[in-house]
Amino acid sequence: MDLDCLGSLIMVKKLFPDHTLVRSRLIHPAAYTLYNLFEDHFGFINPKDLAGHKIENIIIVDTSNSGRIREYLGYIRGSDPAVTIYDHHSSEKCDILDARLVGFPWGANTSGLGGMVMEQGITLKSEEATIALAGIYADTGCLVYENVKPLDLKVAAWLLEMGASLKLVKSSLETIKEDDQIQILNQLLLAARPVTIQGNEVLVSYLELDRQVSGLAAVIEKITDVKNPDAYFAVFSIPRNNTVLVIARSRRSRIDLHEILSPYGGGGHQAAASAKISTRDGQRFYDELLGYLDTSLVPALRAADIMSREVFSVNENQSLLDVSKYMEMVNHTGLPVLDDAGELKGFLTLREIMKGRKNSQMSSPARAYMIRDVVSAPPEVTMREIERLFFRHHIGHLPIVKDGGLAGIVSRSDYLKTKMSRETAEE
Ligand SMILES: [Mn+2]
Structure with a gap:
């Protein structure tokens, strides 16, 4: 029973007040503090208290795996209950027979059940809101994991409105205590x-x-x-x-x-x-x-995987005026400067062009104004190293050089696009 499970149970109790909450023998250390604080308040019973009762309905939360509910099964043998499951583990195969499964696509299971409570206009006490919010935070890494969906944030916002204590949530998420x-x-x-x-x-x-x-x-x-x-x-x-x-x-x-x-x-x-x-x-x-x-291990993404291979460049002997027109035409804010042999000699951005314009030197060759100590890298450089180069040198473009020639260029936007895209998932 972790925080998301506990949060789910508290929400179930709001939706189905005629049900009784049953605790687990195994309580996750992170959930222990909150559970202990409010155990009596919610009237939890032990699995063995089920013995001898005829159970009509069972609601299972945060798992659809029979192995995880084994501790209860011995106590309900005499009953033939209807079973409903609310679970957000989409990759887990439901192996609980004859159960009605309500699957949630949300980062936290508590978000699904909390969303149902919210929709029904039921209000919460602040301790209920606190436990539910801790459940959502725990399963979503405080709402930053990739599993997070808009509903997780909506329900979290609503729980805060219902008086959830961020102070208690924070302390229950502090996992290093011993x-x-x-x-x-x-x-x-x-x-x-x-x-x-x-x-x-x-x-x-x-x-x-x-x-x-x-x-x-x-x-x-x-x-x-x-x-x-x-x-x-x-x-x-x-x-x-x-x-x-x-x-x-x-x-x-x-x-x-x-x-x-x-x-x-x-x-x-x-x-x-x-x-x-x-x-x-x-x-x-x-x-x-x-x-x-x-x-x-799968190889890390490298410059060769993300660089633009179609590189626009200018010759060091071209005039600034020519370069500026060309820049406008290809819609780039910076271009590599090559010599006649095609070797990378420098870099020109709008800033250098502006300098030339101010000095009325637009007929000067590119080499007079270009940045000479240009930062470049080989195609094998990894995303992490690219990131370091961008930030250390405050550059917007990284020319990729192979065998003395220009093989490609990684712009800040190439880098960000790769970083943002979930497909390649360089999170
Ligand atoms: Mn969960």
């Missing part, structure tokens, strides 16, 4: 090592633990936030339990962790996955994993 977690966070900040694999900037770490520690995923997320790699693979070895744990986070949709970790029996989502392996030799597993990543 001393153990802080200690491991400190260790990993030093131990995590950046490696470049197929142009991807990947963080890897290996740490031996003397026992299982809870809340490791939250630590990995924190480090991923701070260090901002394309992906992070953290390996924990717990020899005492004969266990190796891999926790991974990806910030690039081309790095699909669910797929990468599935050979190890792991799973999860594209952006967050983990695997548990039975072995005592963690170091050896770690070395193998690094070798496997070398072959399984």
Whole structure:
């Protein structure tokens, strides 16, 4: 039972007040504080309290997987209830028999149910709004994940109107609270090592633990936030339990962790996955994993993938007047300047042309006014390096040079277009 599940349950209670909320034995650490604060208020019962009752209707939220509701099944054997499911896991296959499934396409399940409450004009108490908002924030990374839809924001706005406490929401989302977690966070900040694999900037770490520690995923997320790699693979070895744990986070949709970790029996989502392996030799597993990543990571996007190959350029001997007319004709604000051999010699933008015009030097050759220490890069340069070059040198165009000649150009708009597009998903 995580925050989105808890938020969904509170919304279900508003929609179907004659139903009783049943807690799970397993409460996610992030949901624990809010659950404890309001447990009595919402009248949660335990799964075993179901025993001996005839159940007519069951509502399941935030999952359509029978494995995840197994803890309840033993207590409802004597009943033949109607089952309704409200779930936003579109990739999960519903394997609960005879259930009516209401699928939501929203980032948070709570948004779907909260939206229904909102539409019916039901008002909320501030504690109800707080829990629901925490659920939406938790499943949407505070409304910035790619799964976010307009409805998530609409329902979040409405919950704020209903008196949700942002202060409580924020503190329930703070996932690093235990001393153990802080200690491991400190260790990993030093131990995590950046490696470049197929142009991807990947963080890897290996740490031996003397026992299982809870809340490791939250630590990995924190480090991923701070260090901002394309992906992070953290390996924990717990020899005492004969266990190796891999926790991974990806910030690039081309790095699909669910797929990468599935050979190890792991799973999860594209952006967050983990695997548990039975072995005592963690170091050896770690070395193998690094070798496997070398072959399984999809290459990073490079200049060659996004550059314009049809490049307009001018010759260094052309007059500024000619260049300015040409710029207008091809509708560009900057052009590379080449010599007779086709080699890149400089760059001219509207700004240099203006300088020439001010000095009444429009008949001067391009080479007199061009920027000479032009920043260029080879076609293999990655998106990240392109980004660095743009920001470090305050340039709007990056000429791509190969074998001394101009192979293409990456403009700031090429770069932004690629970054914004979800298809290539350089998020
Ligand atoms: Mn959810």
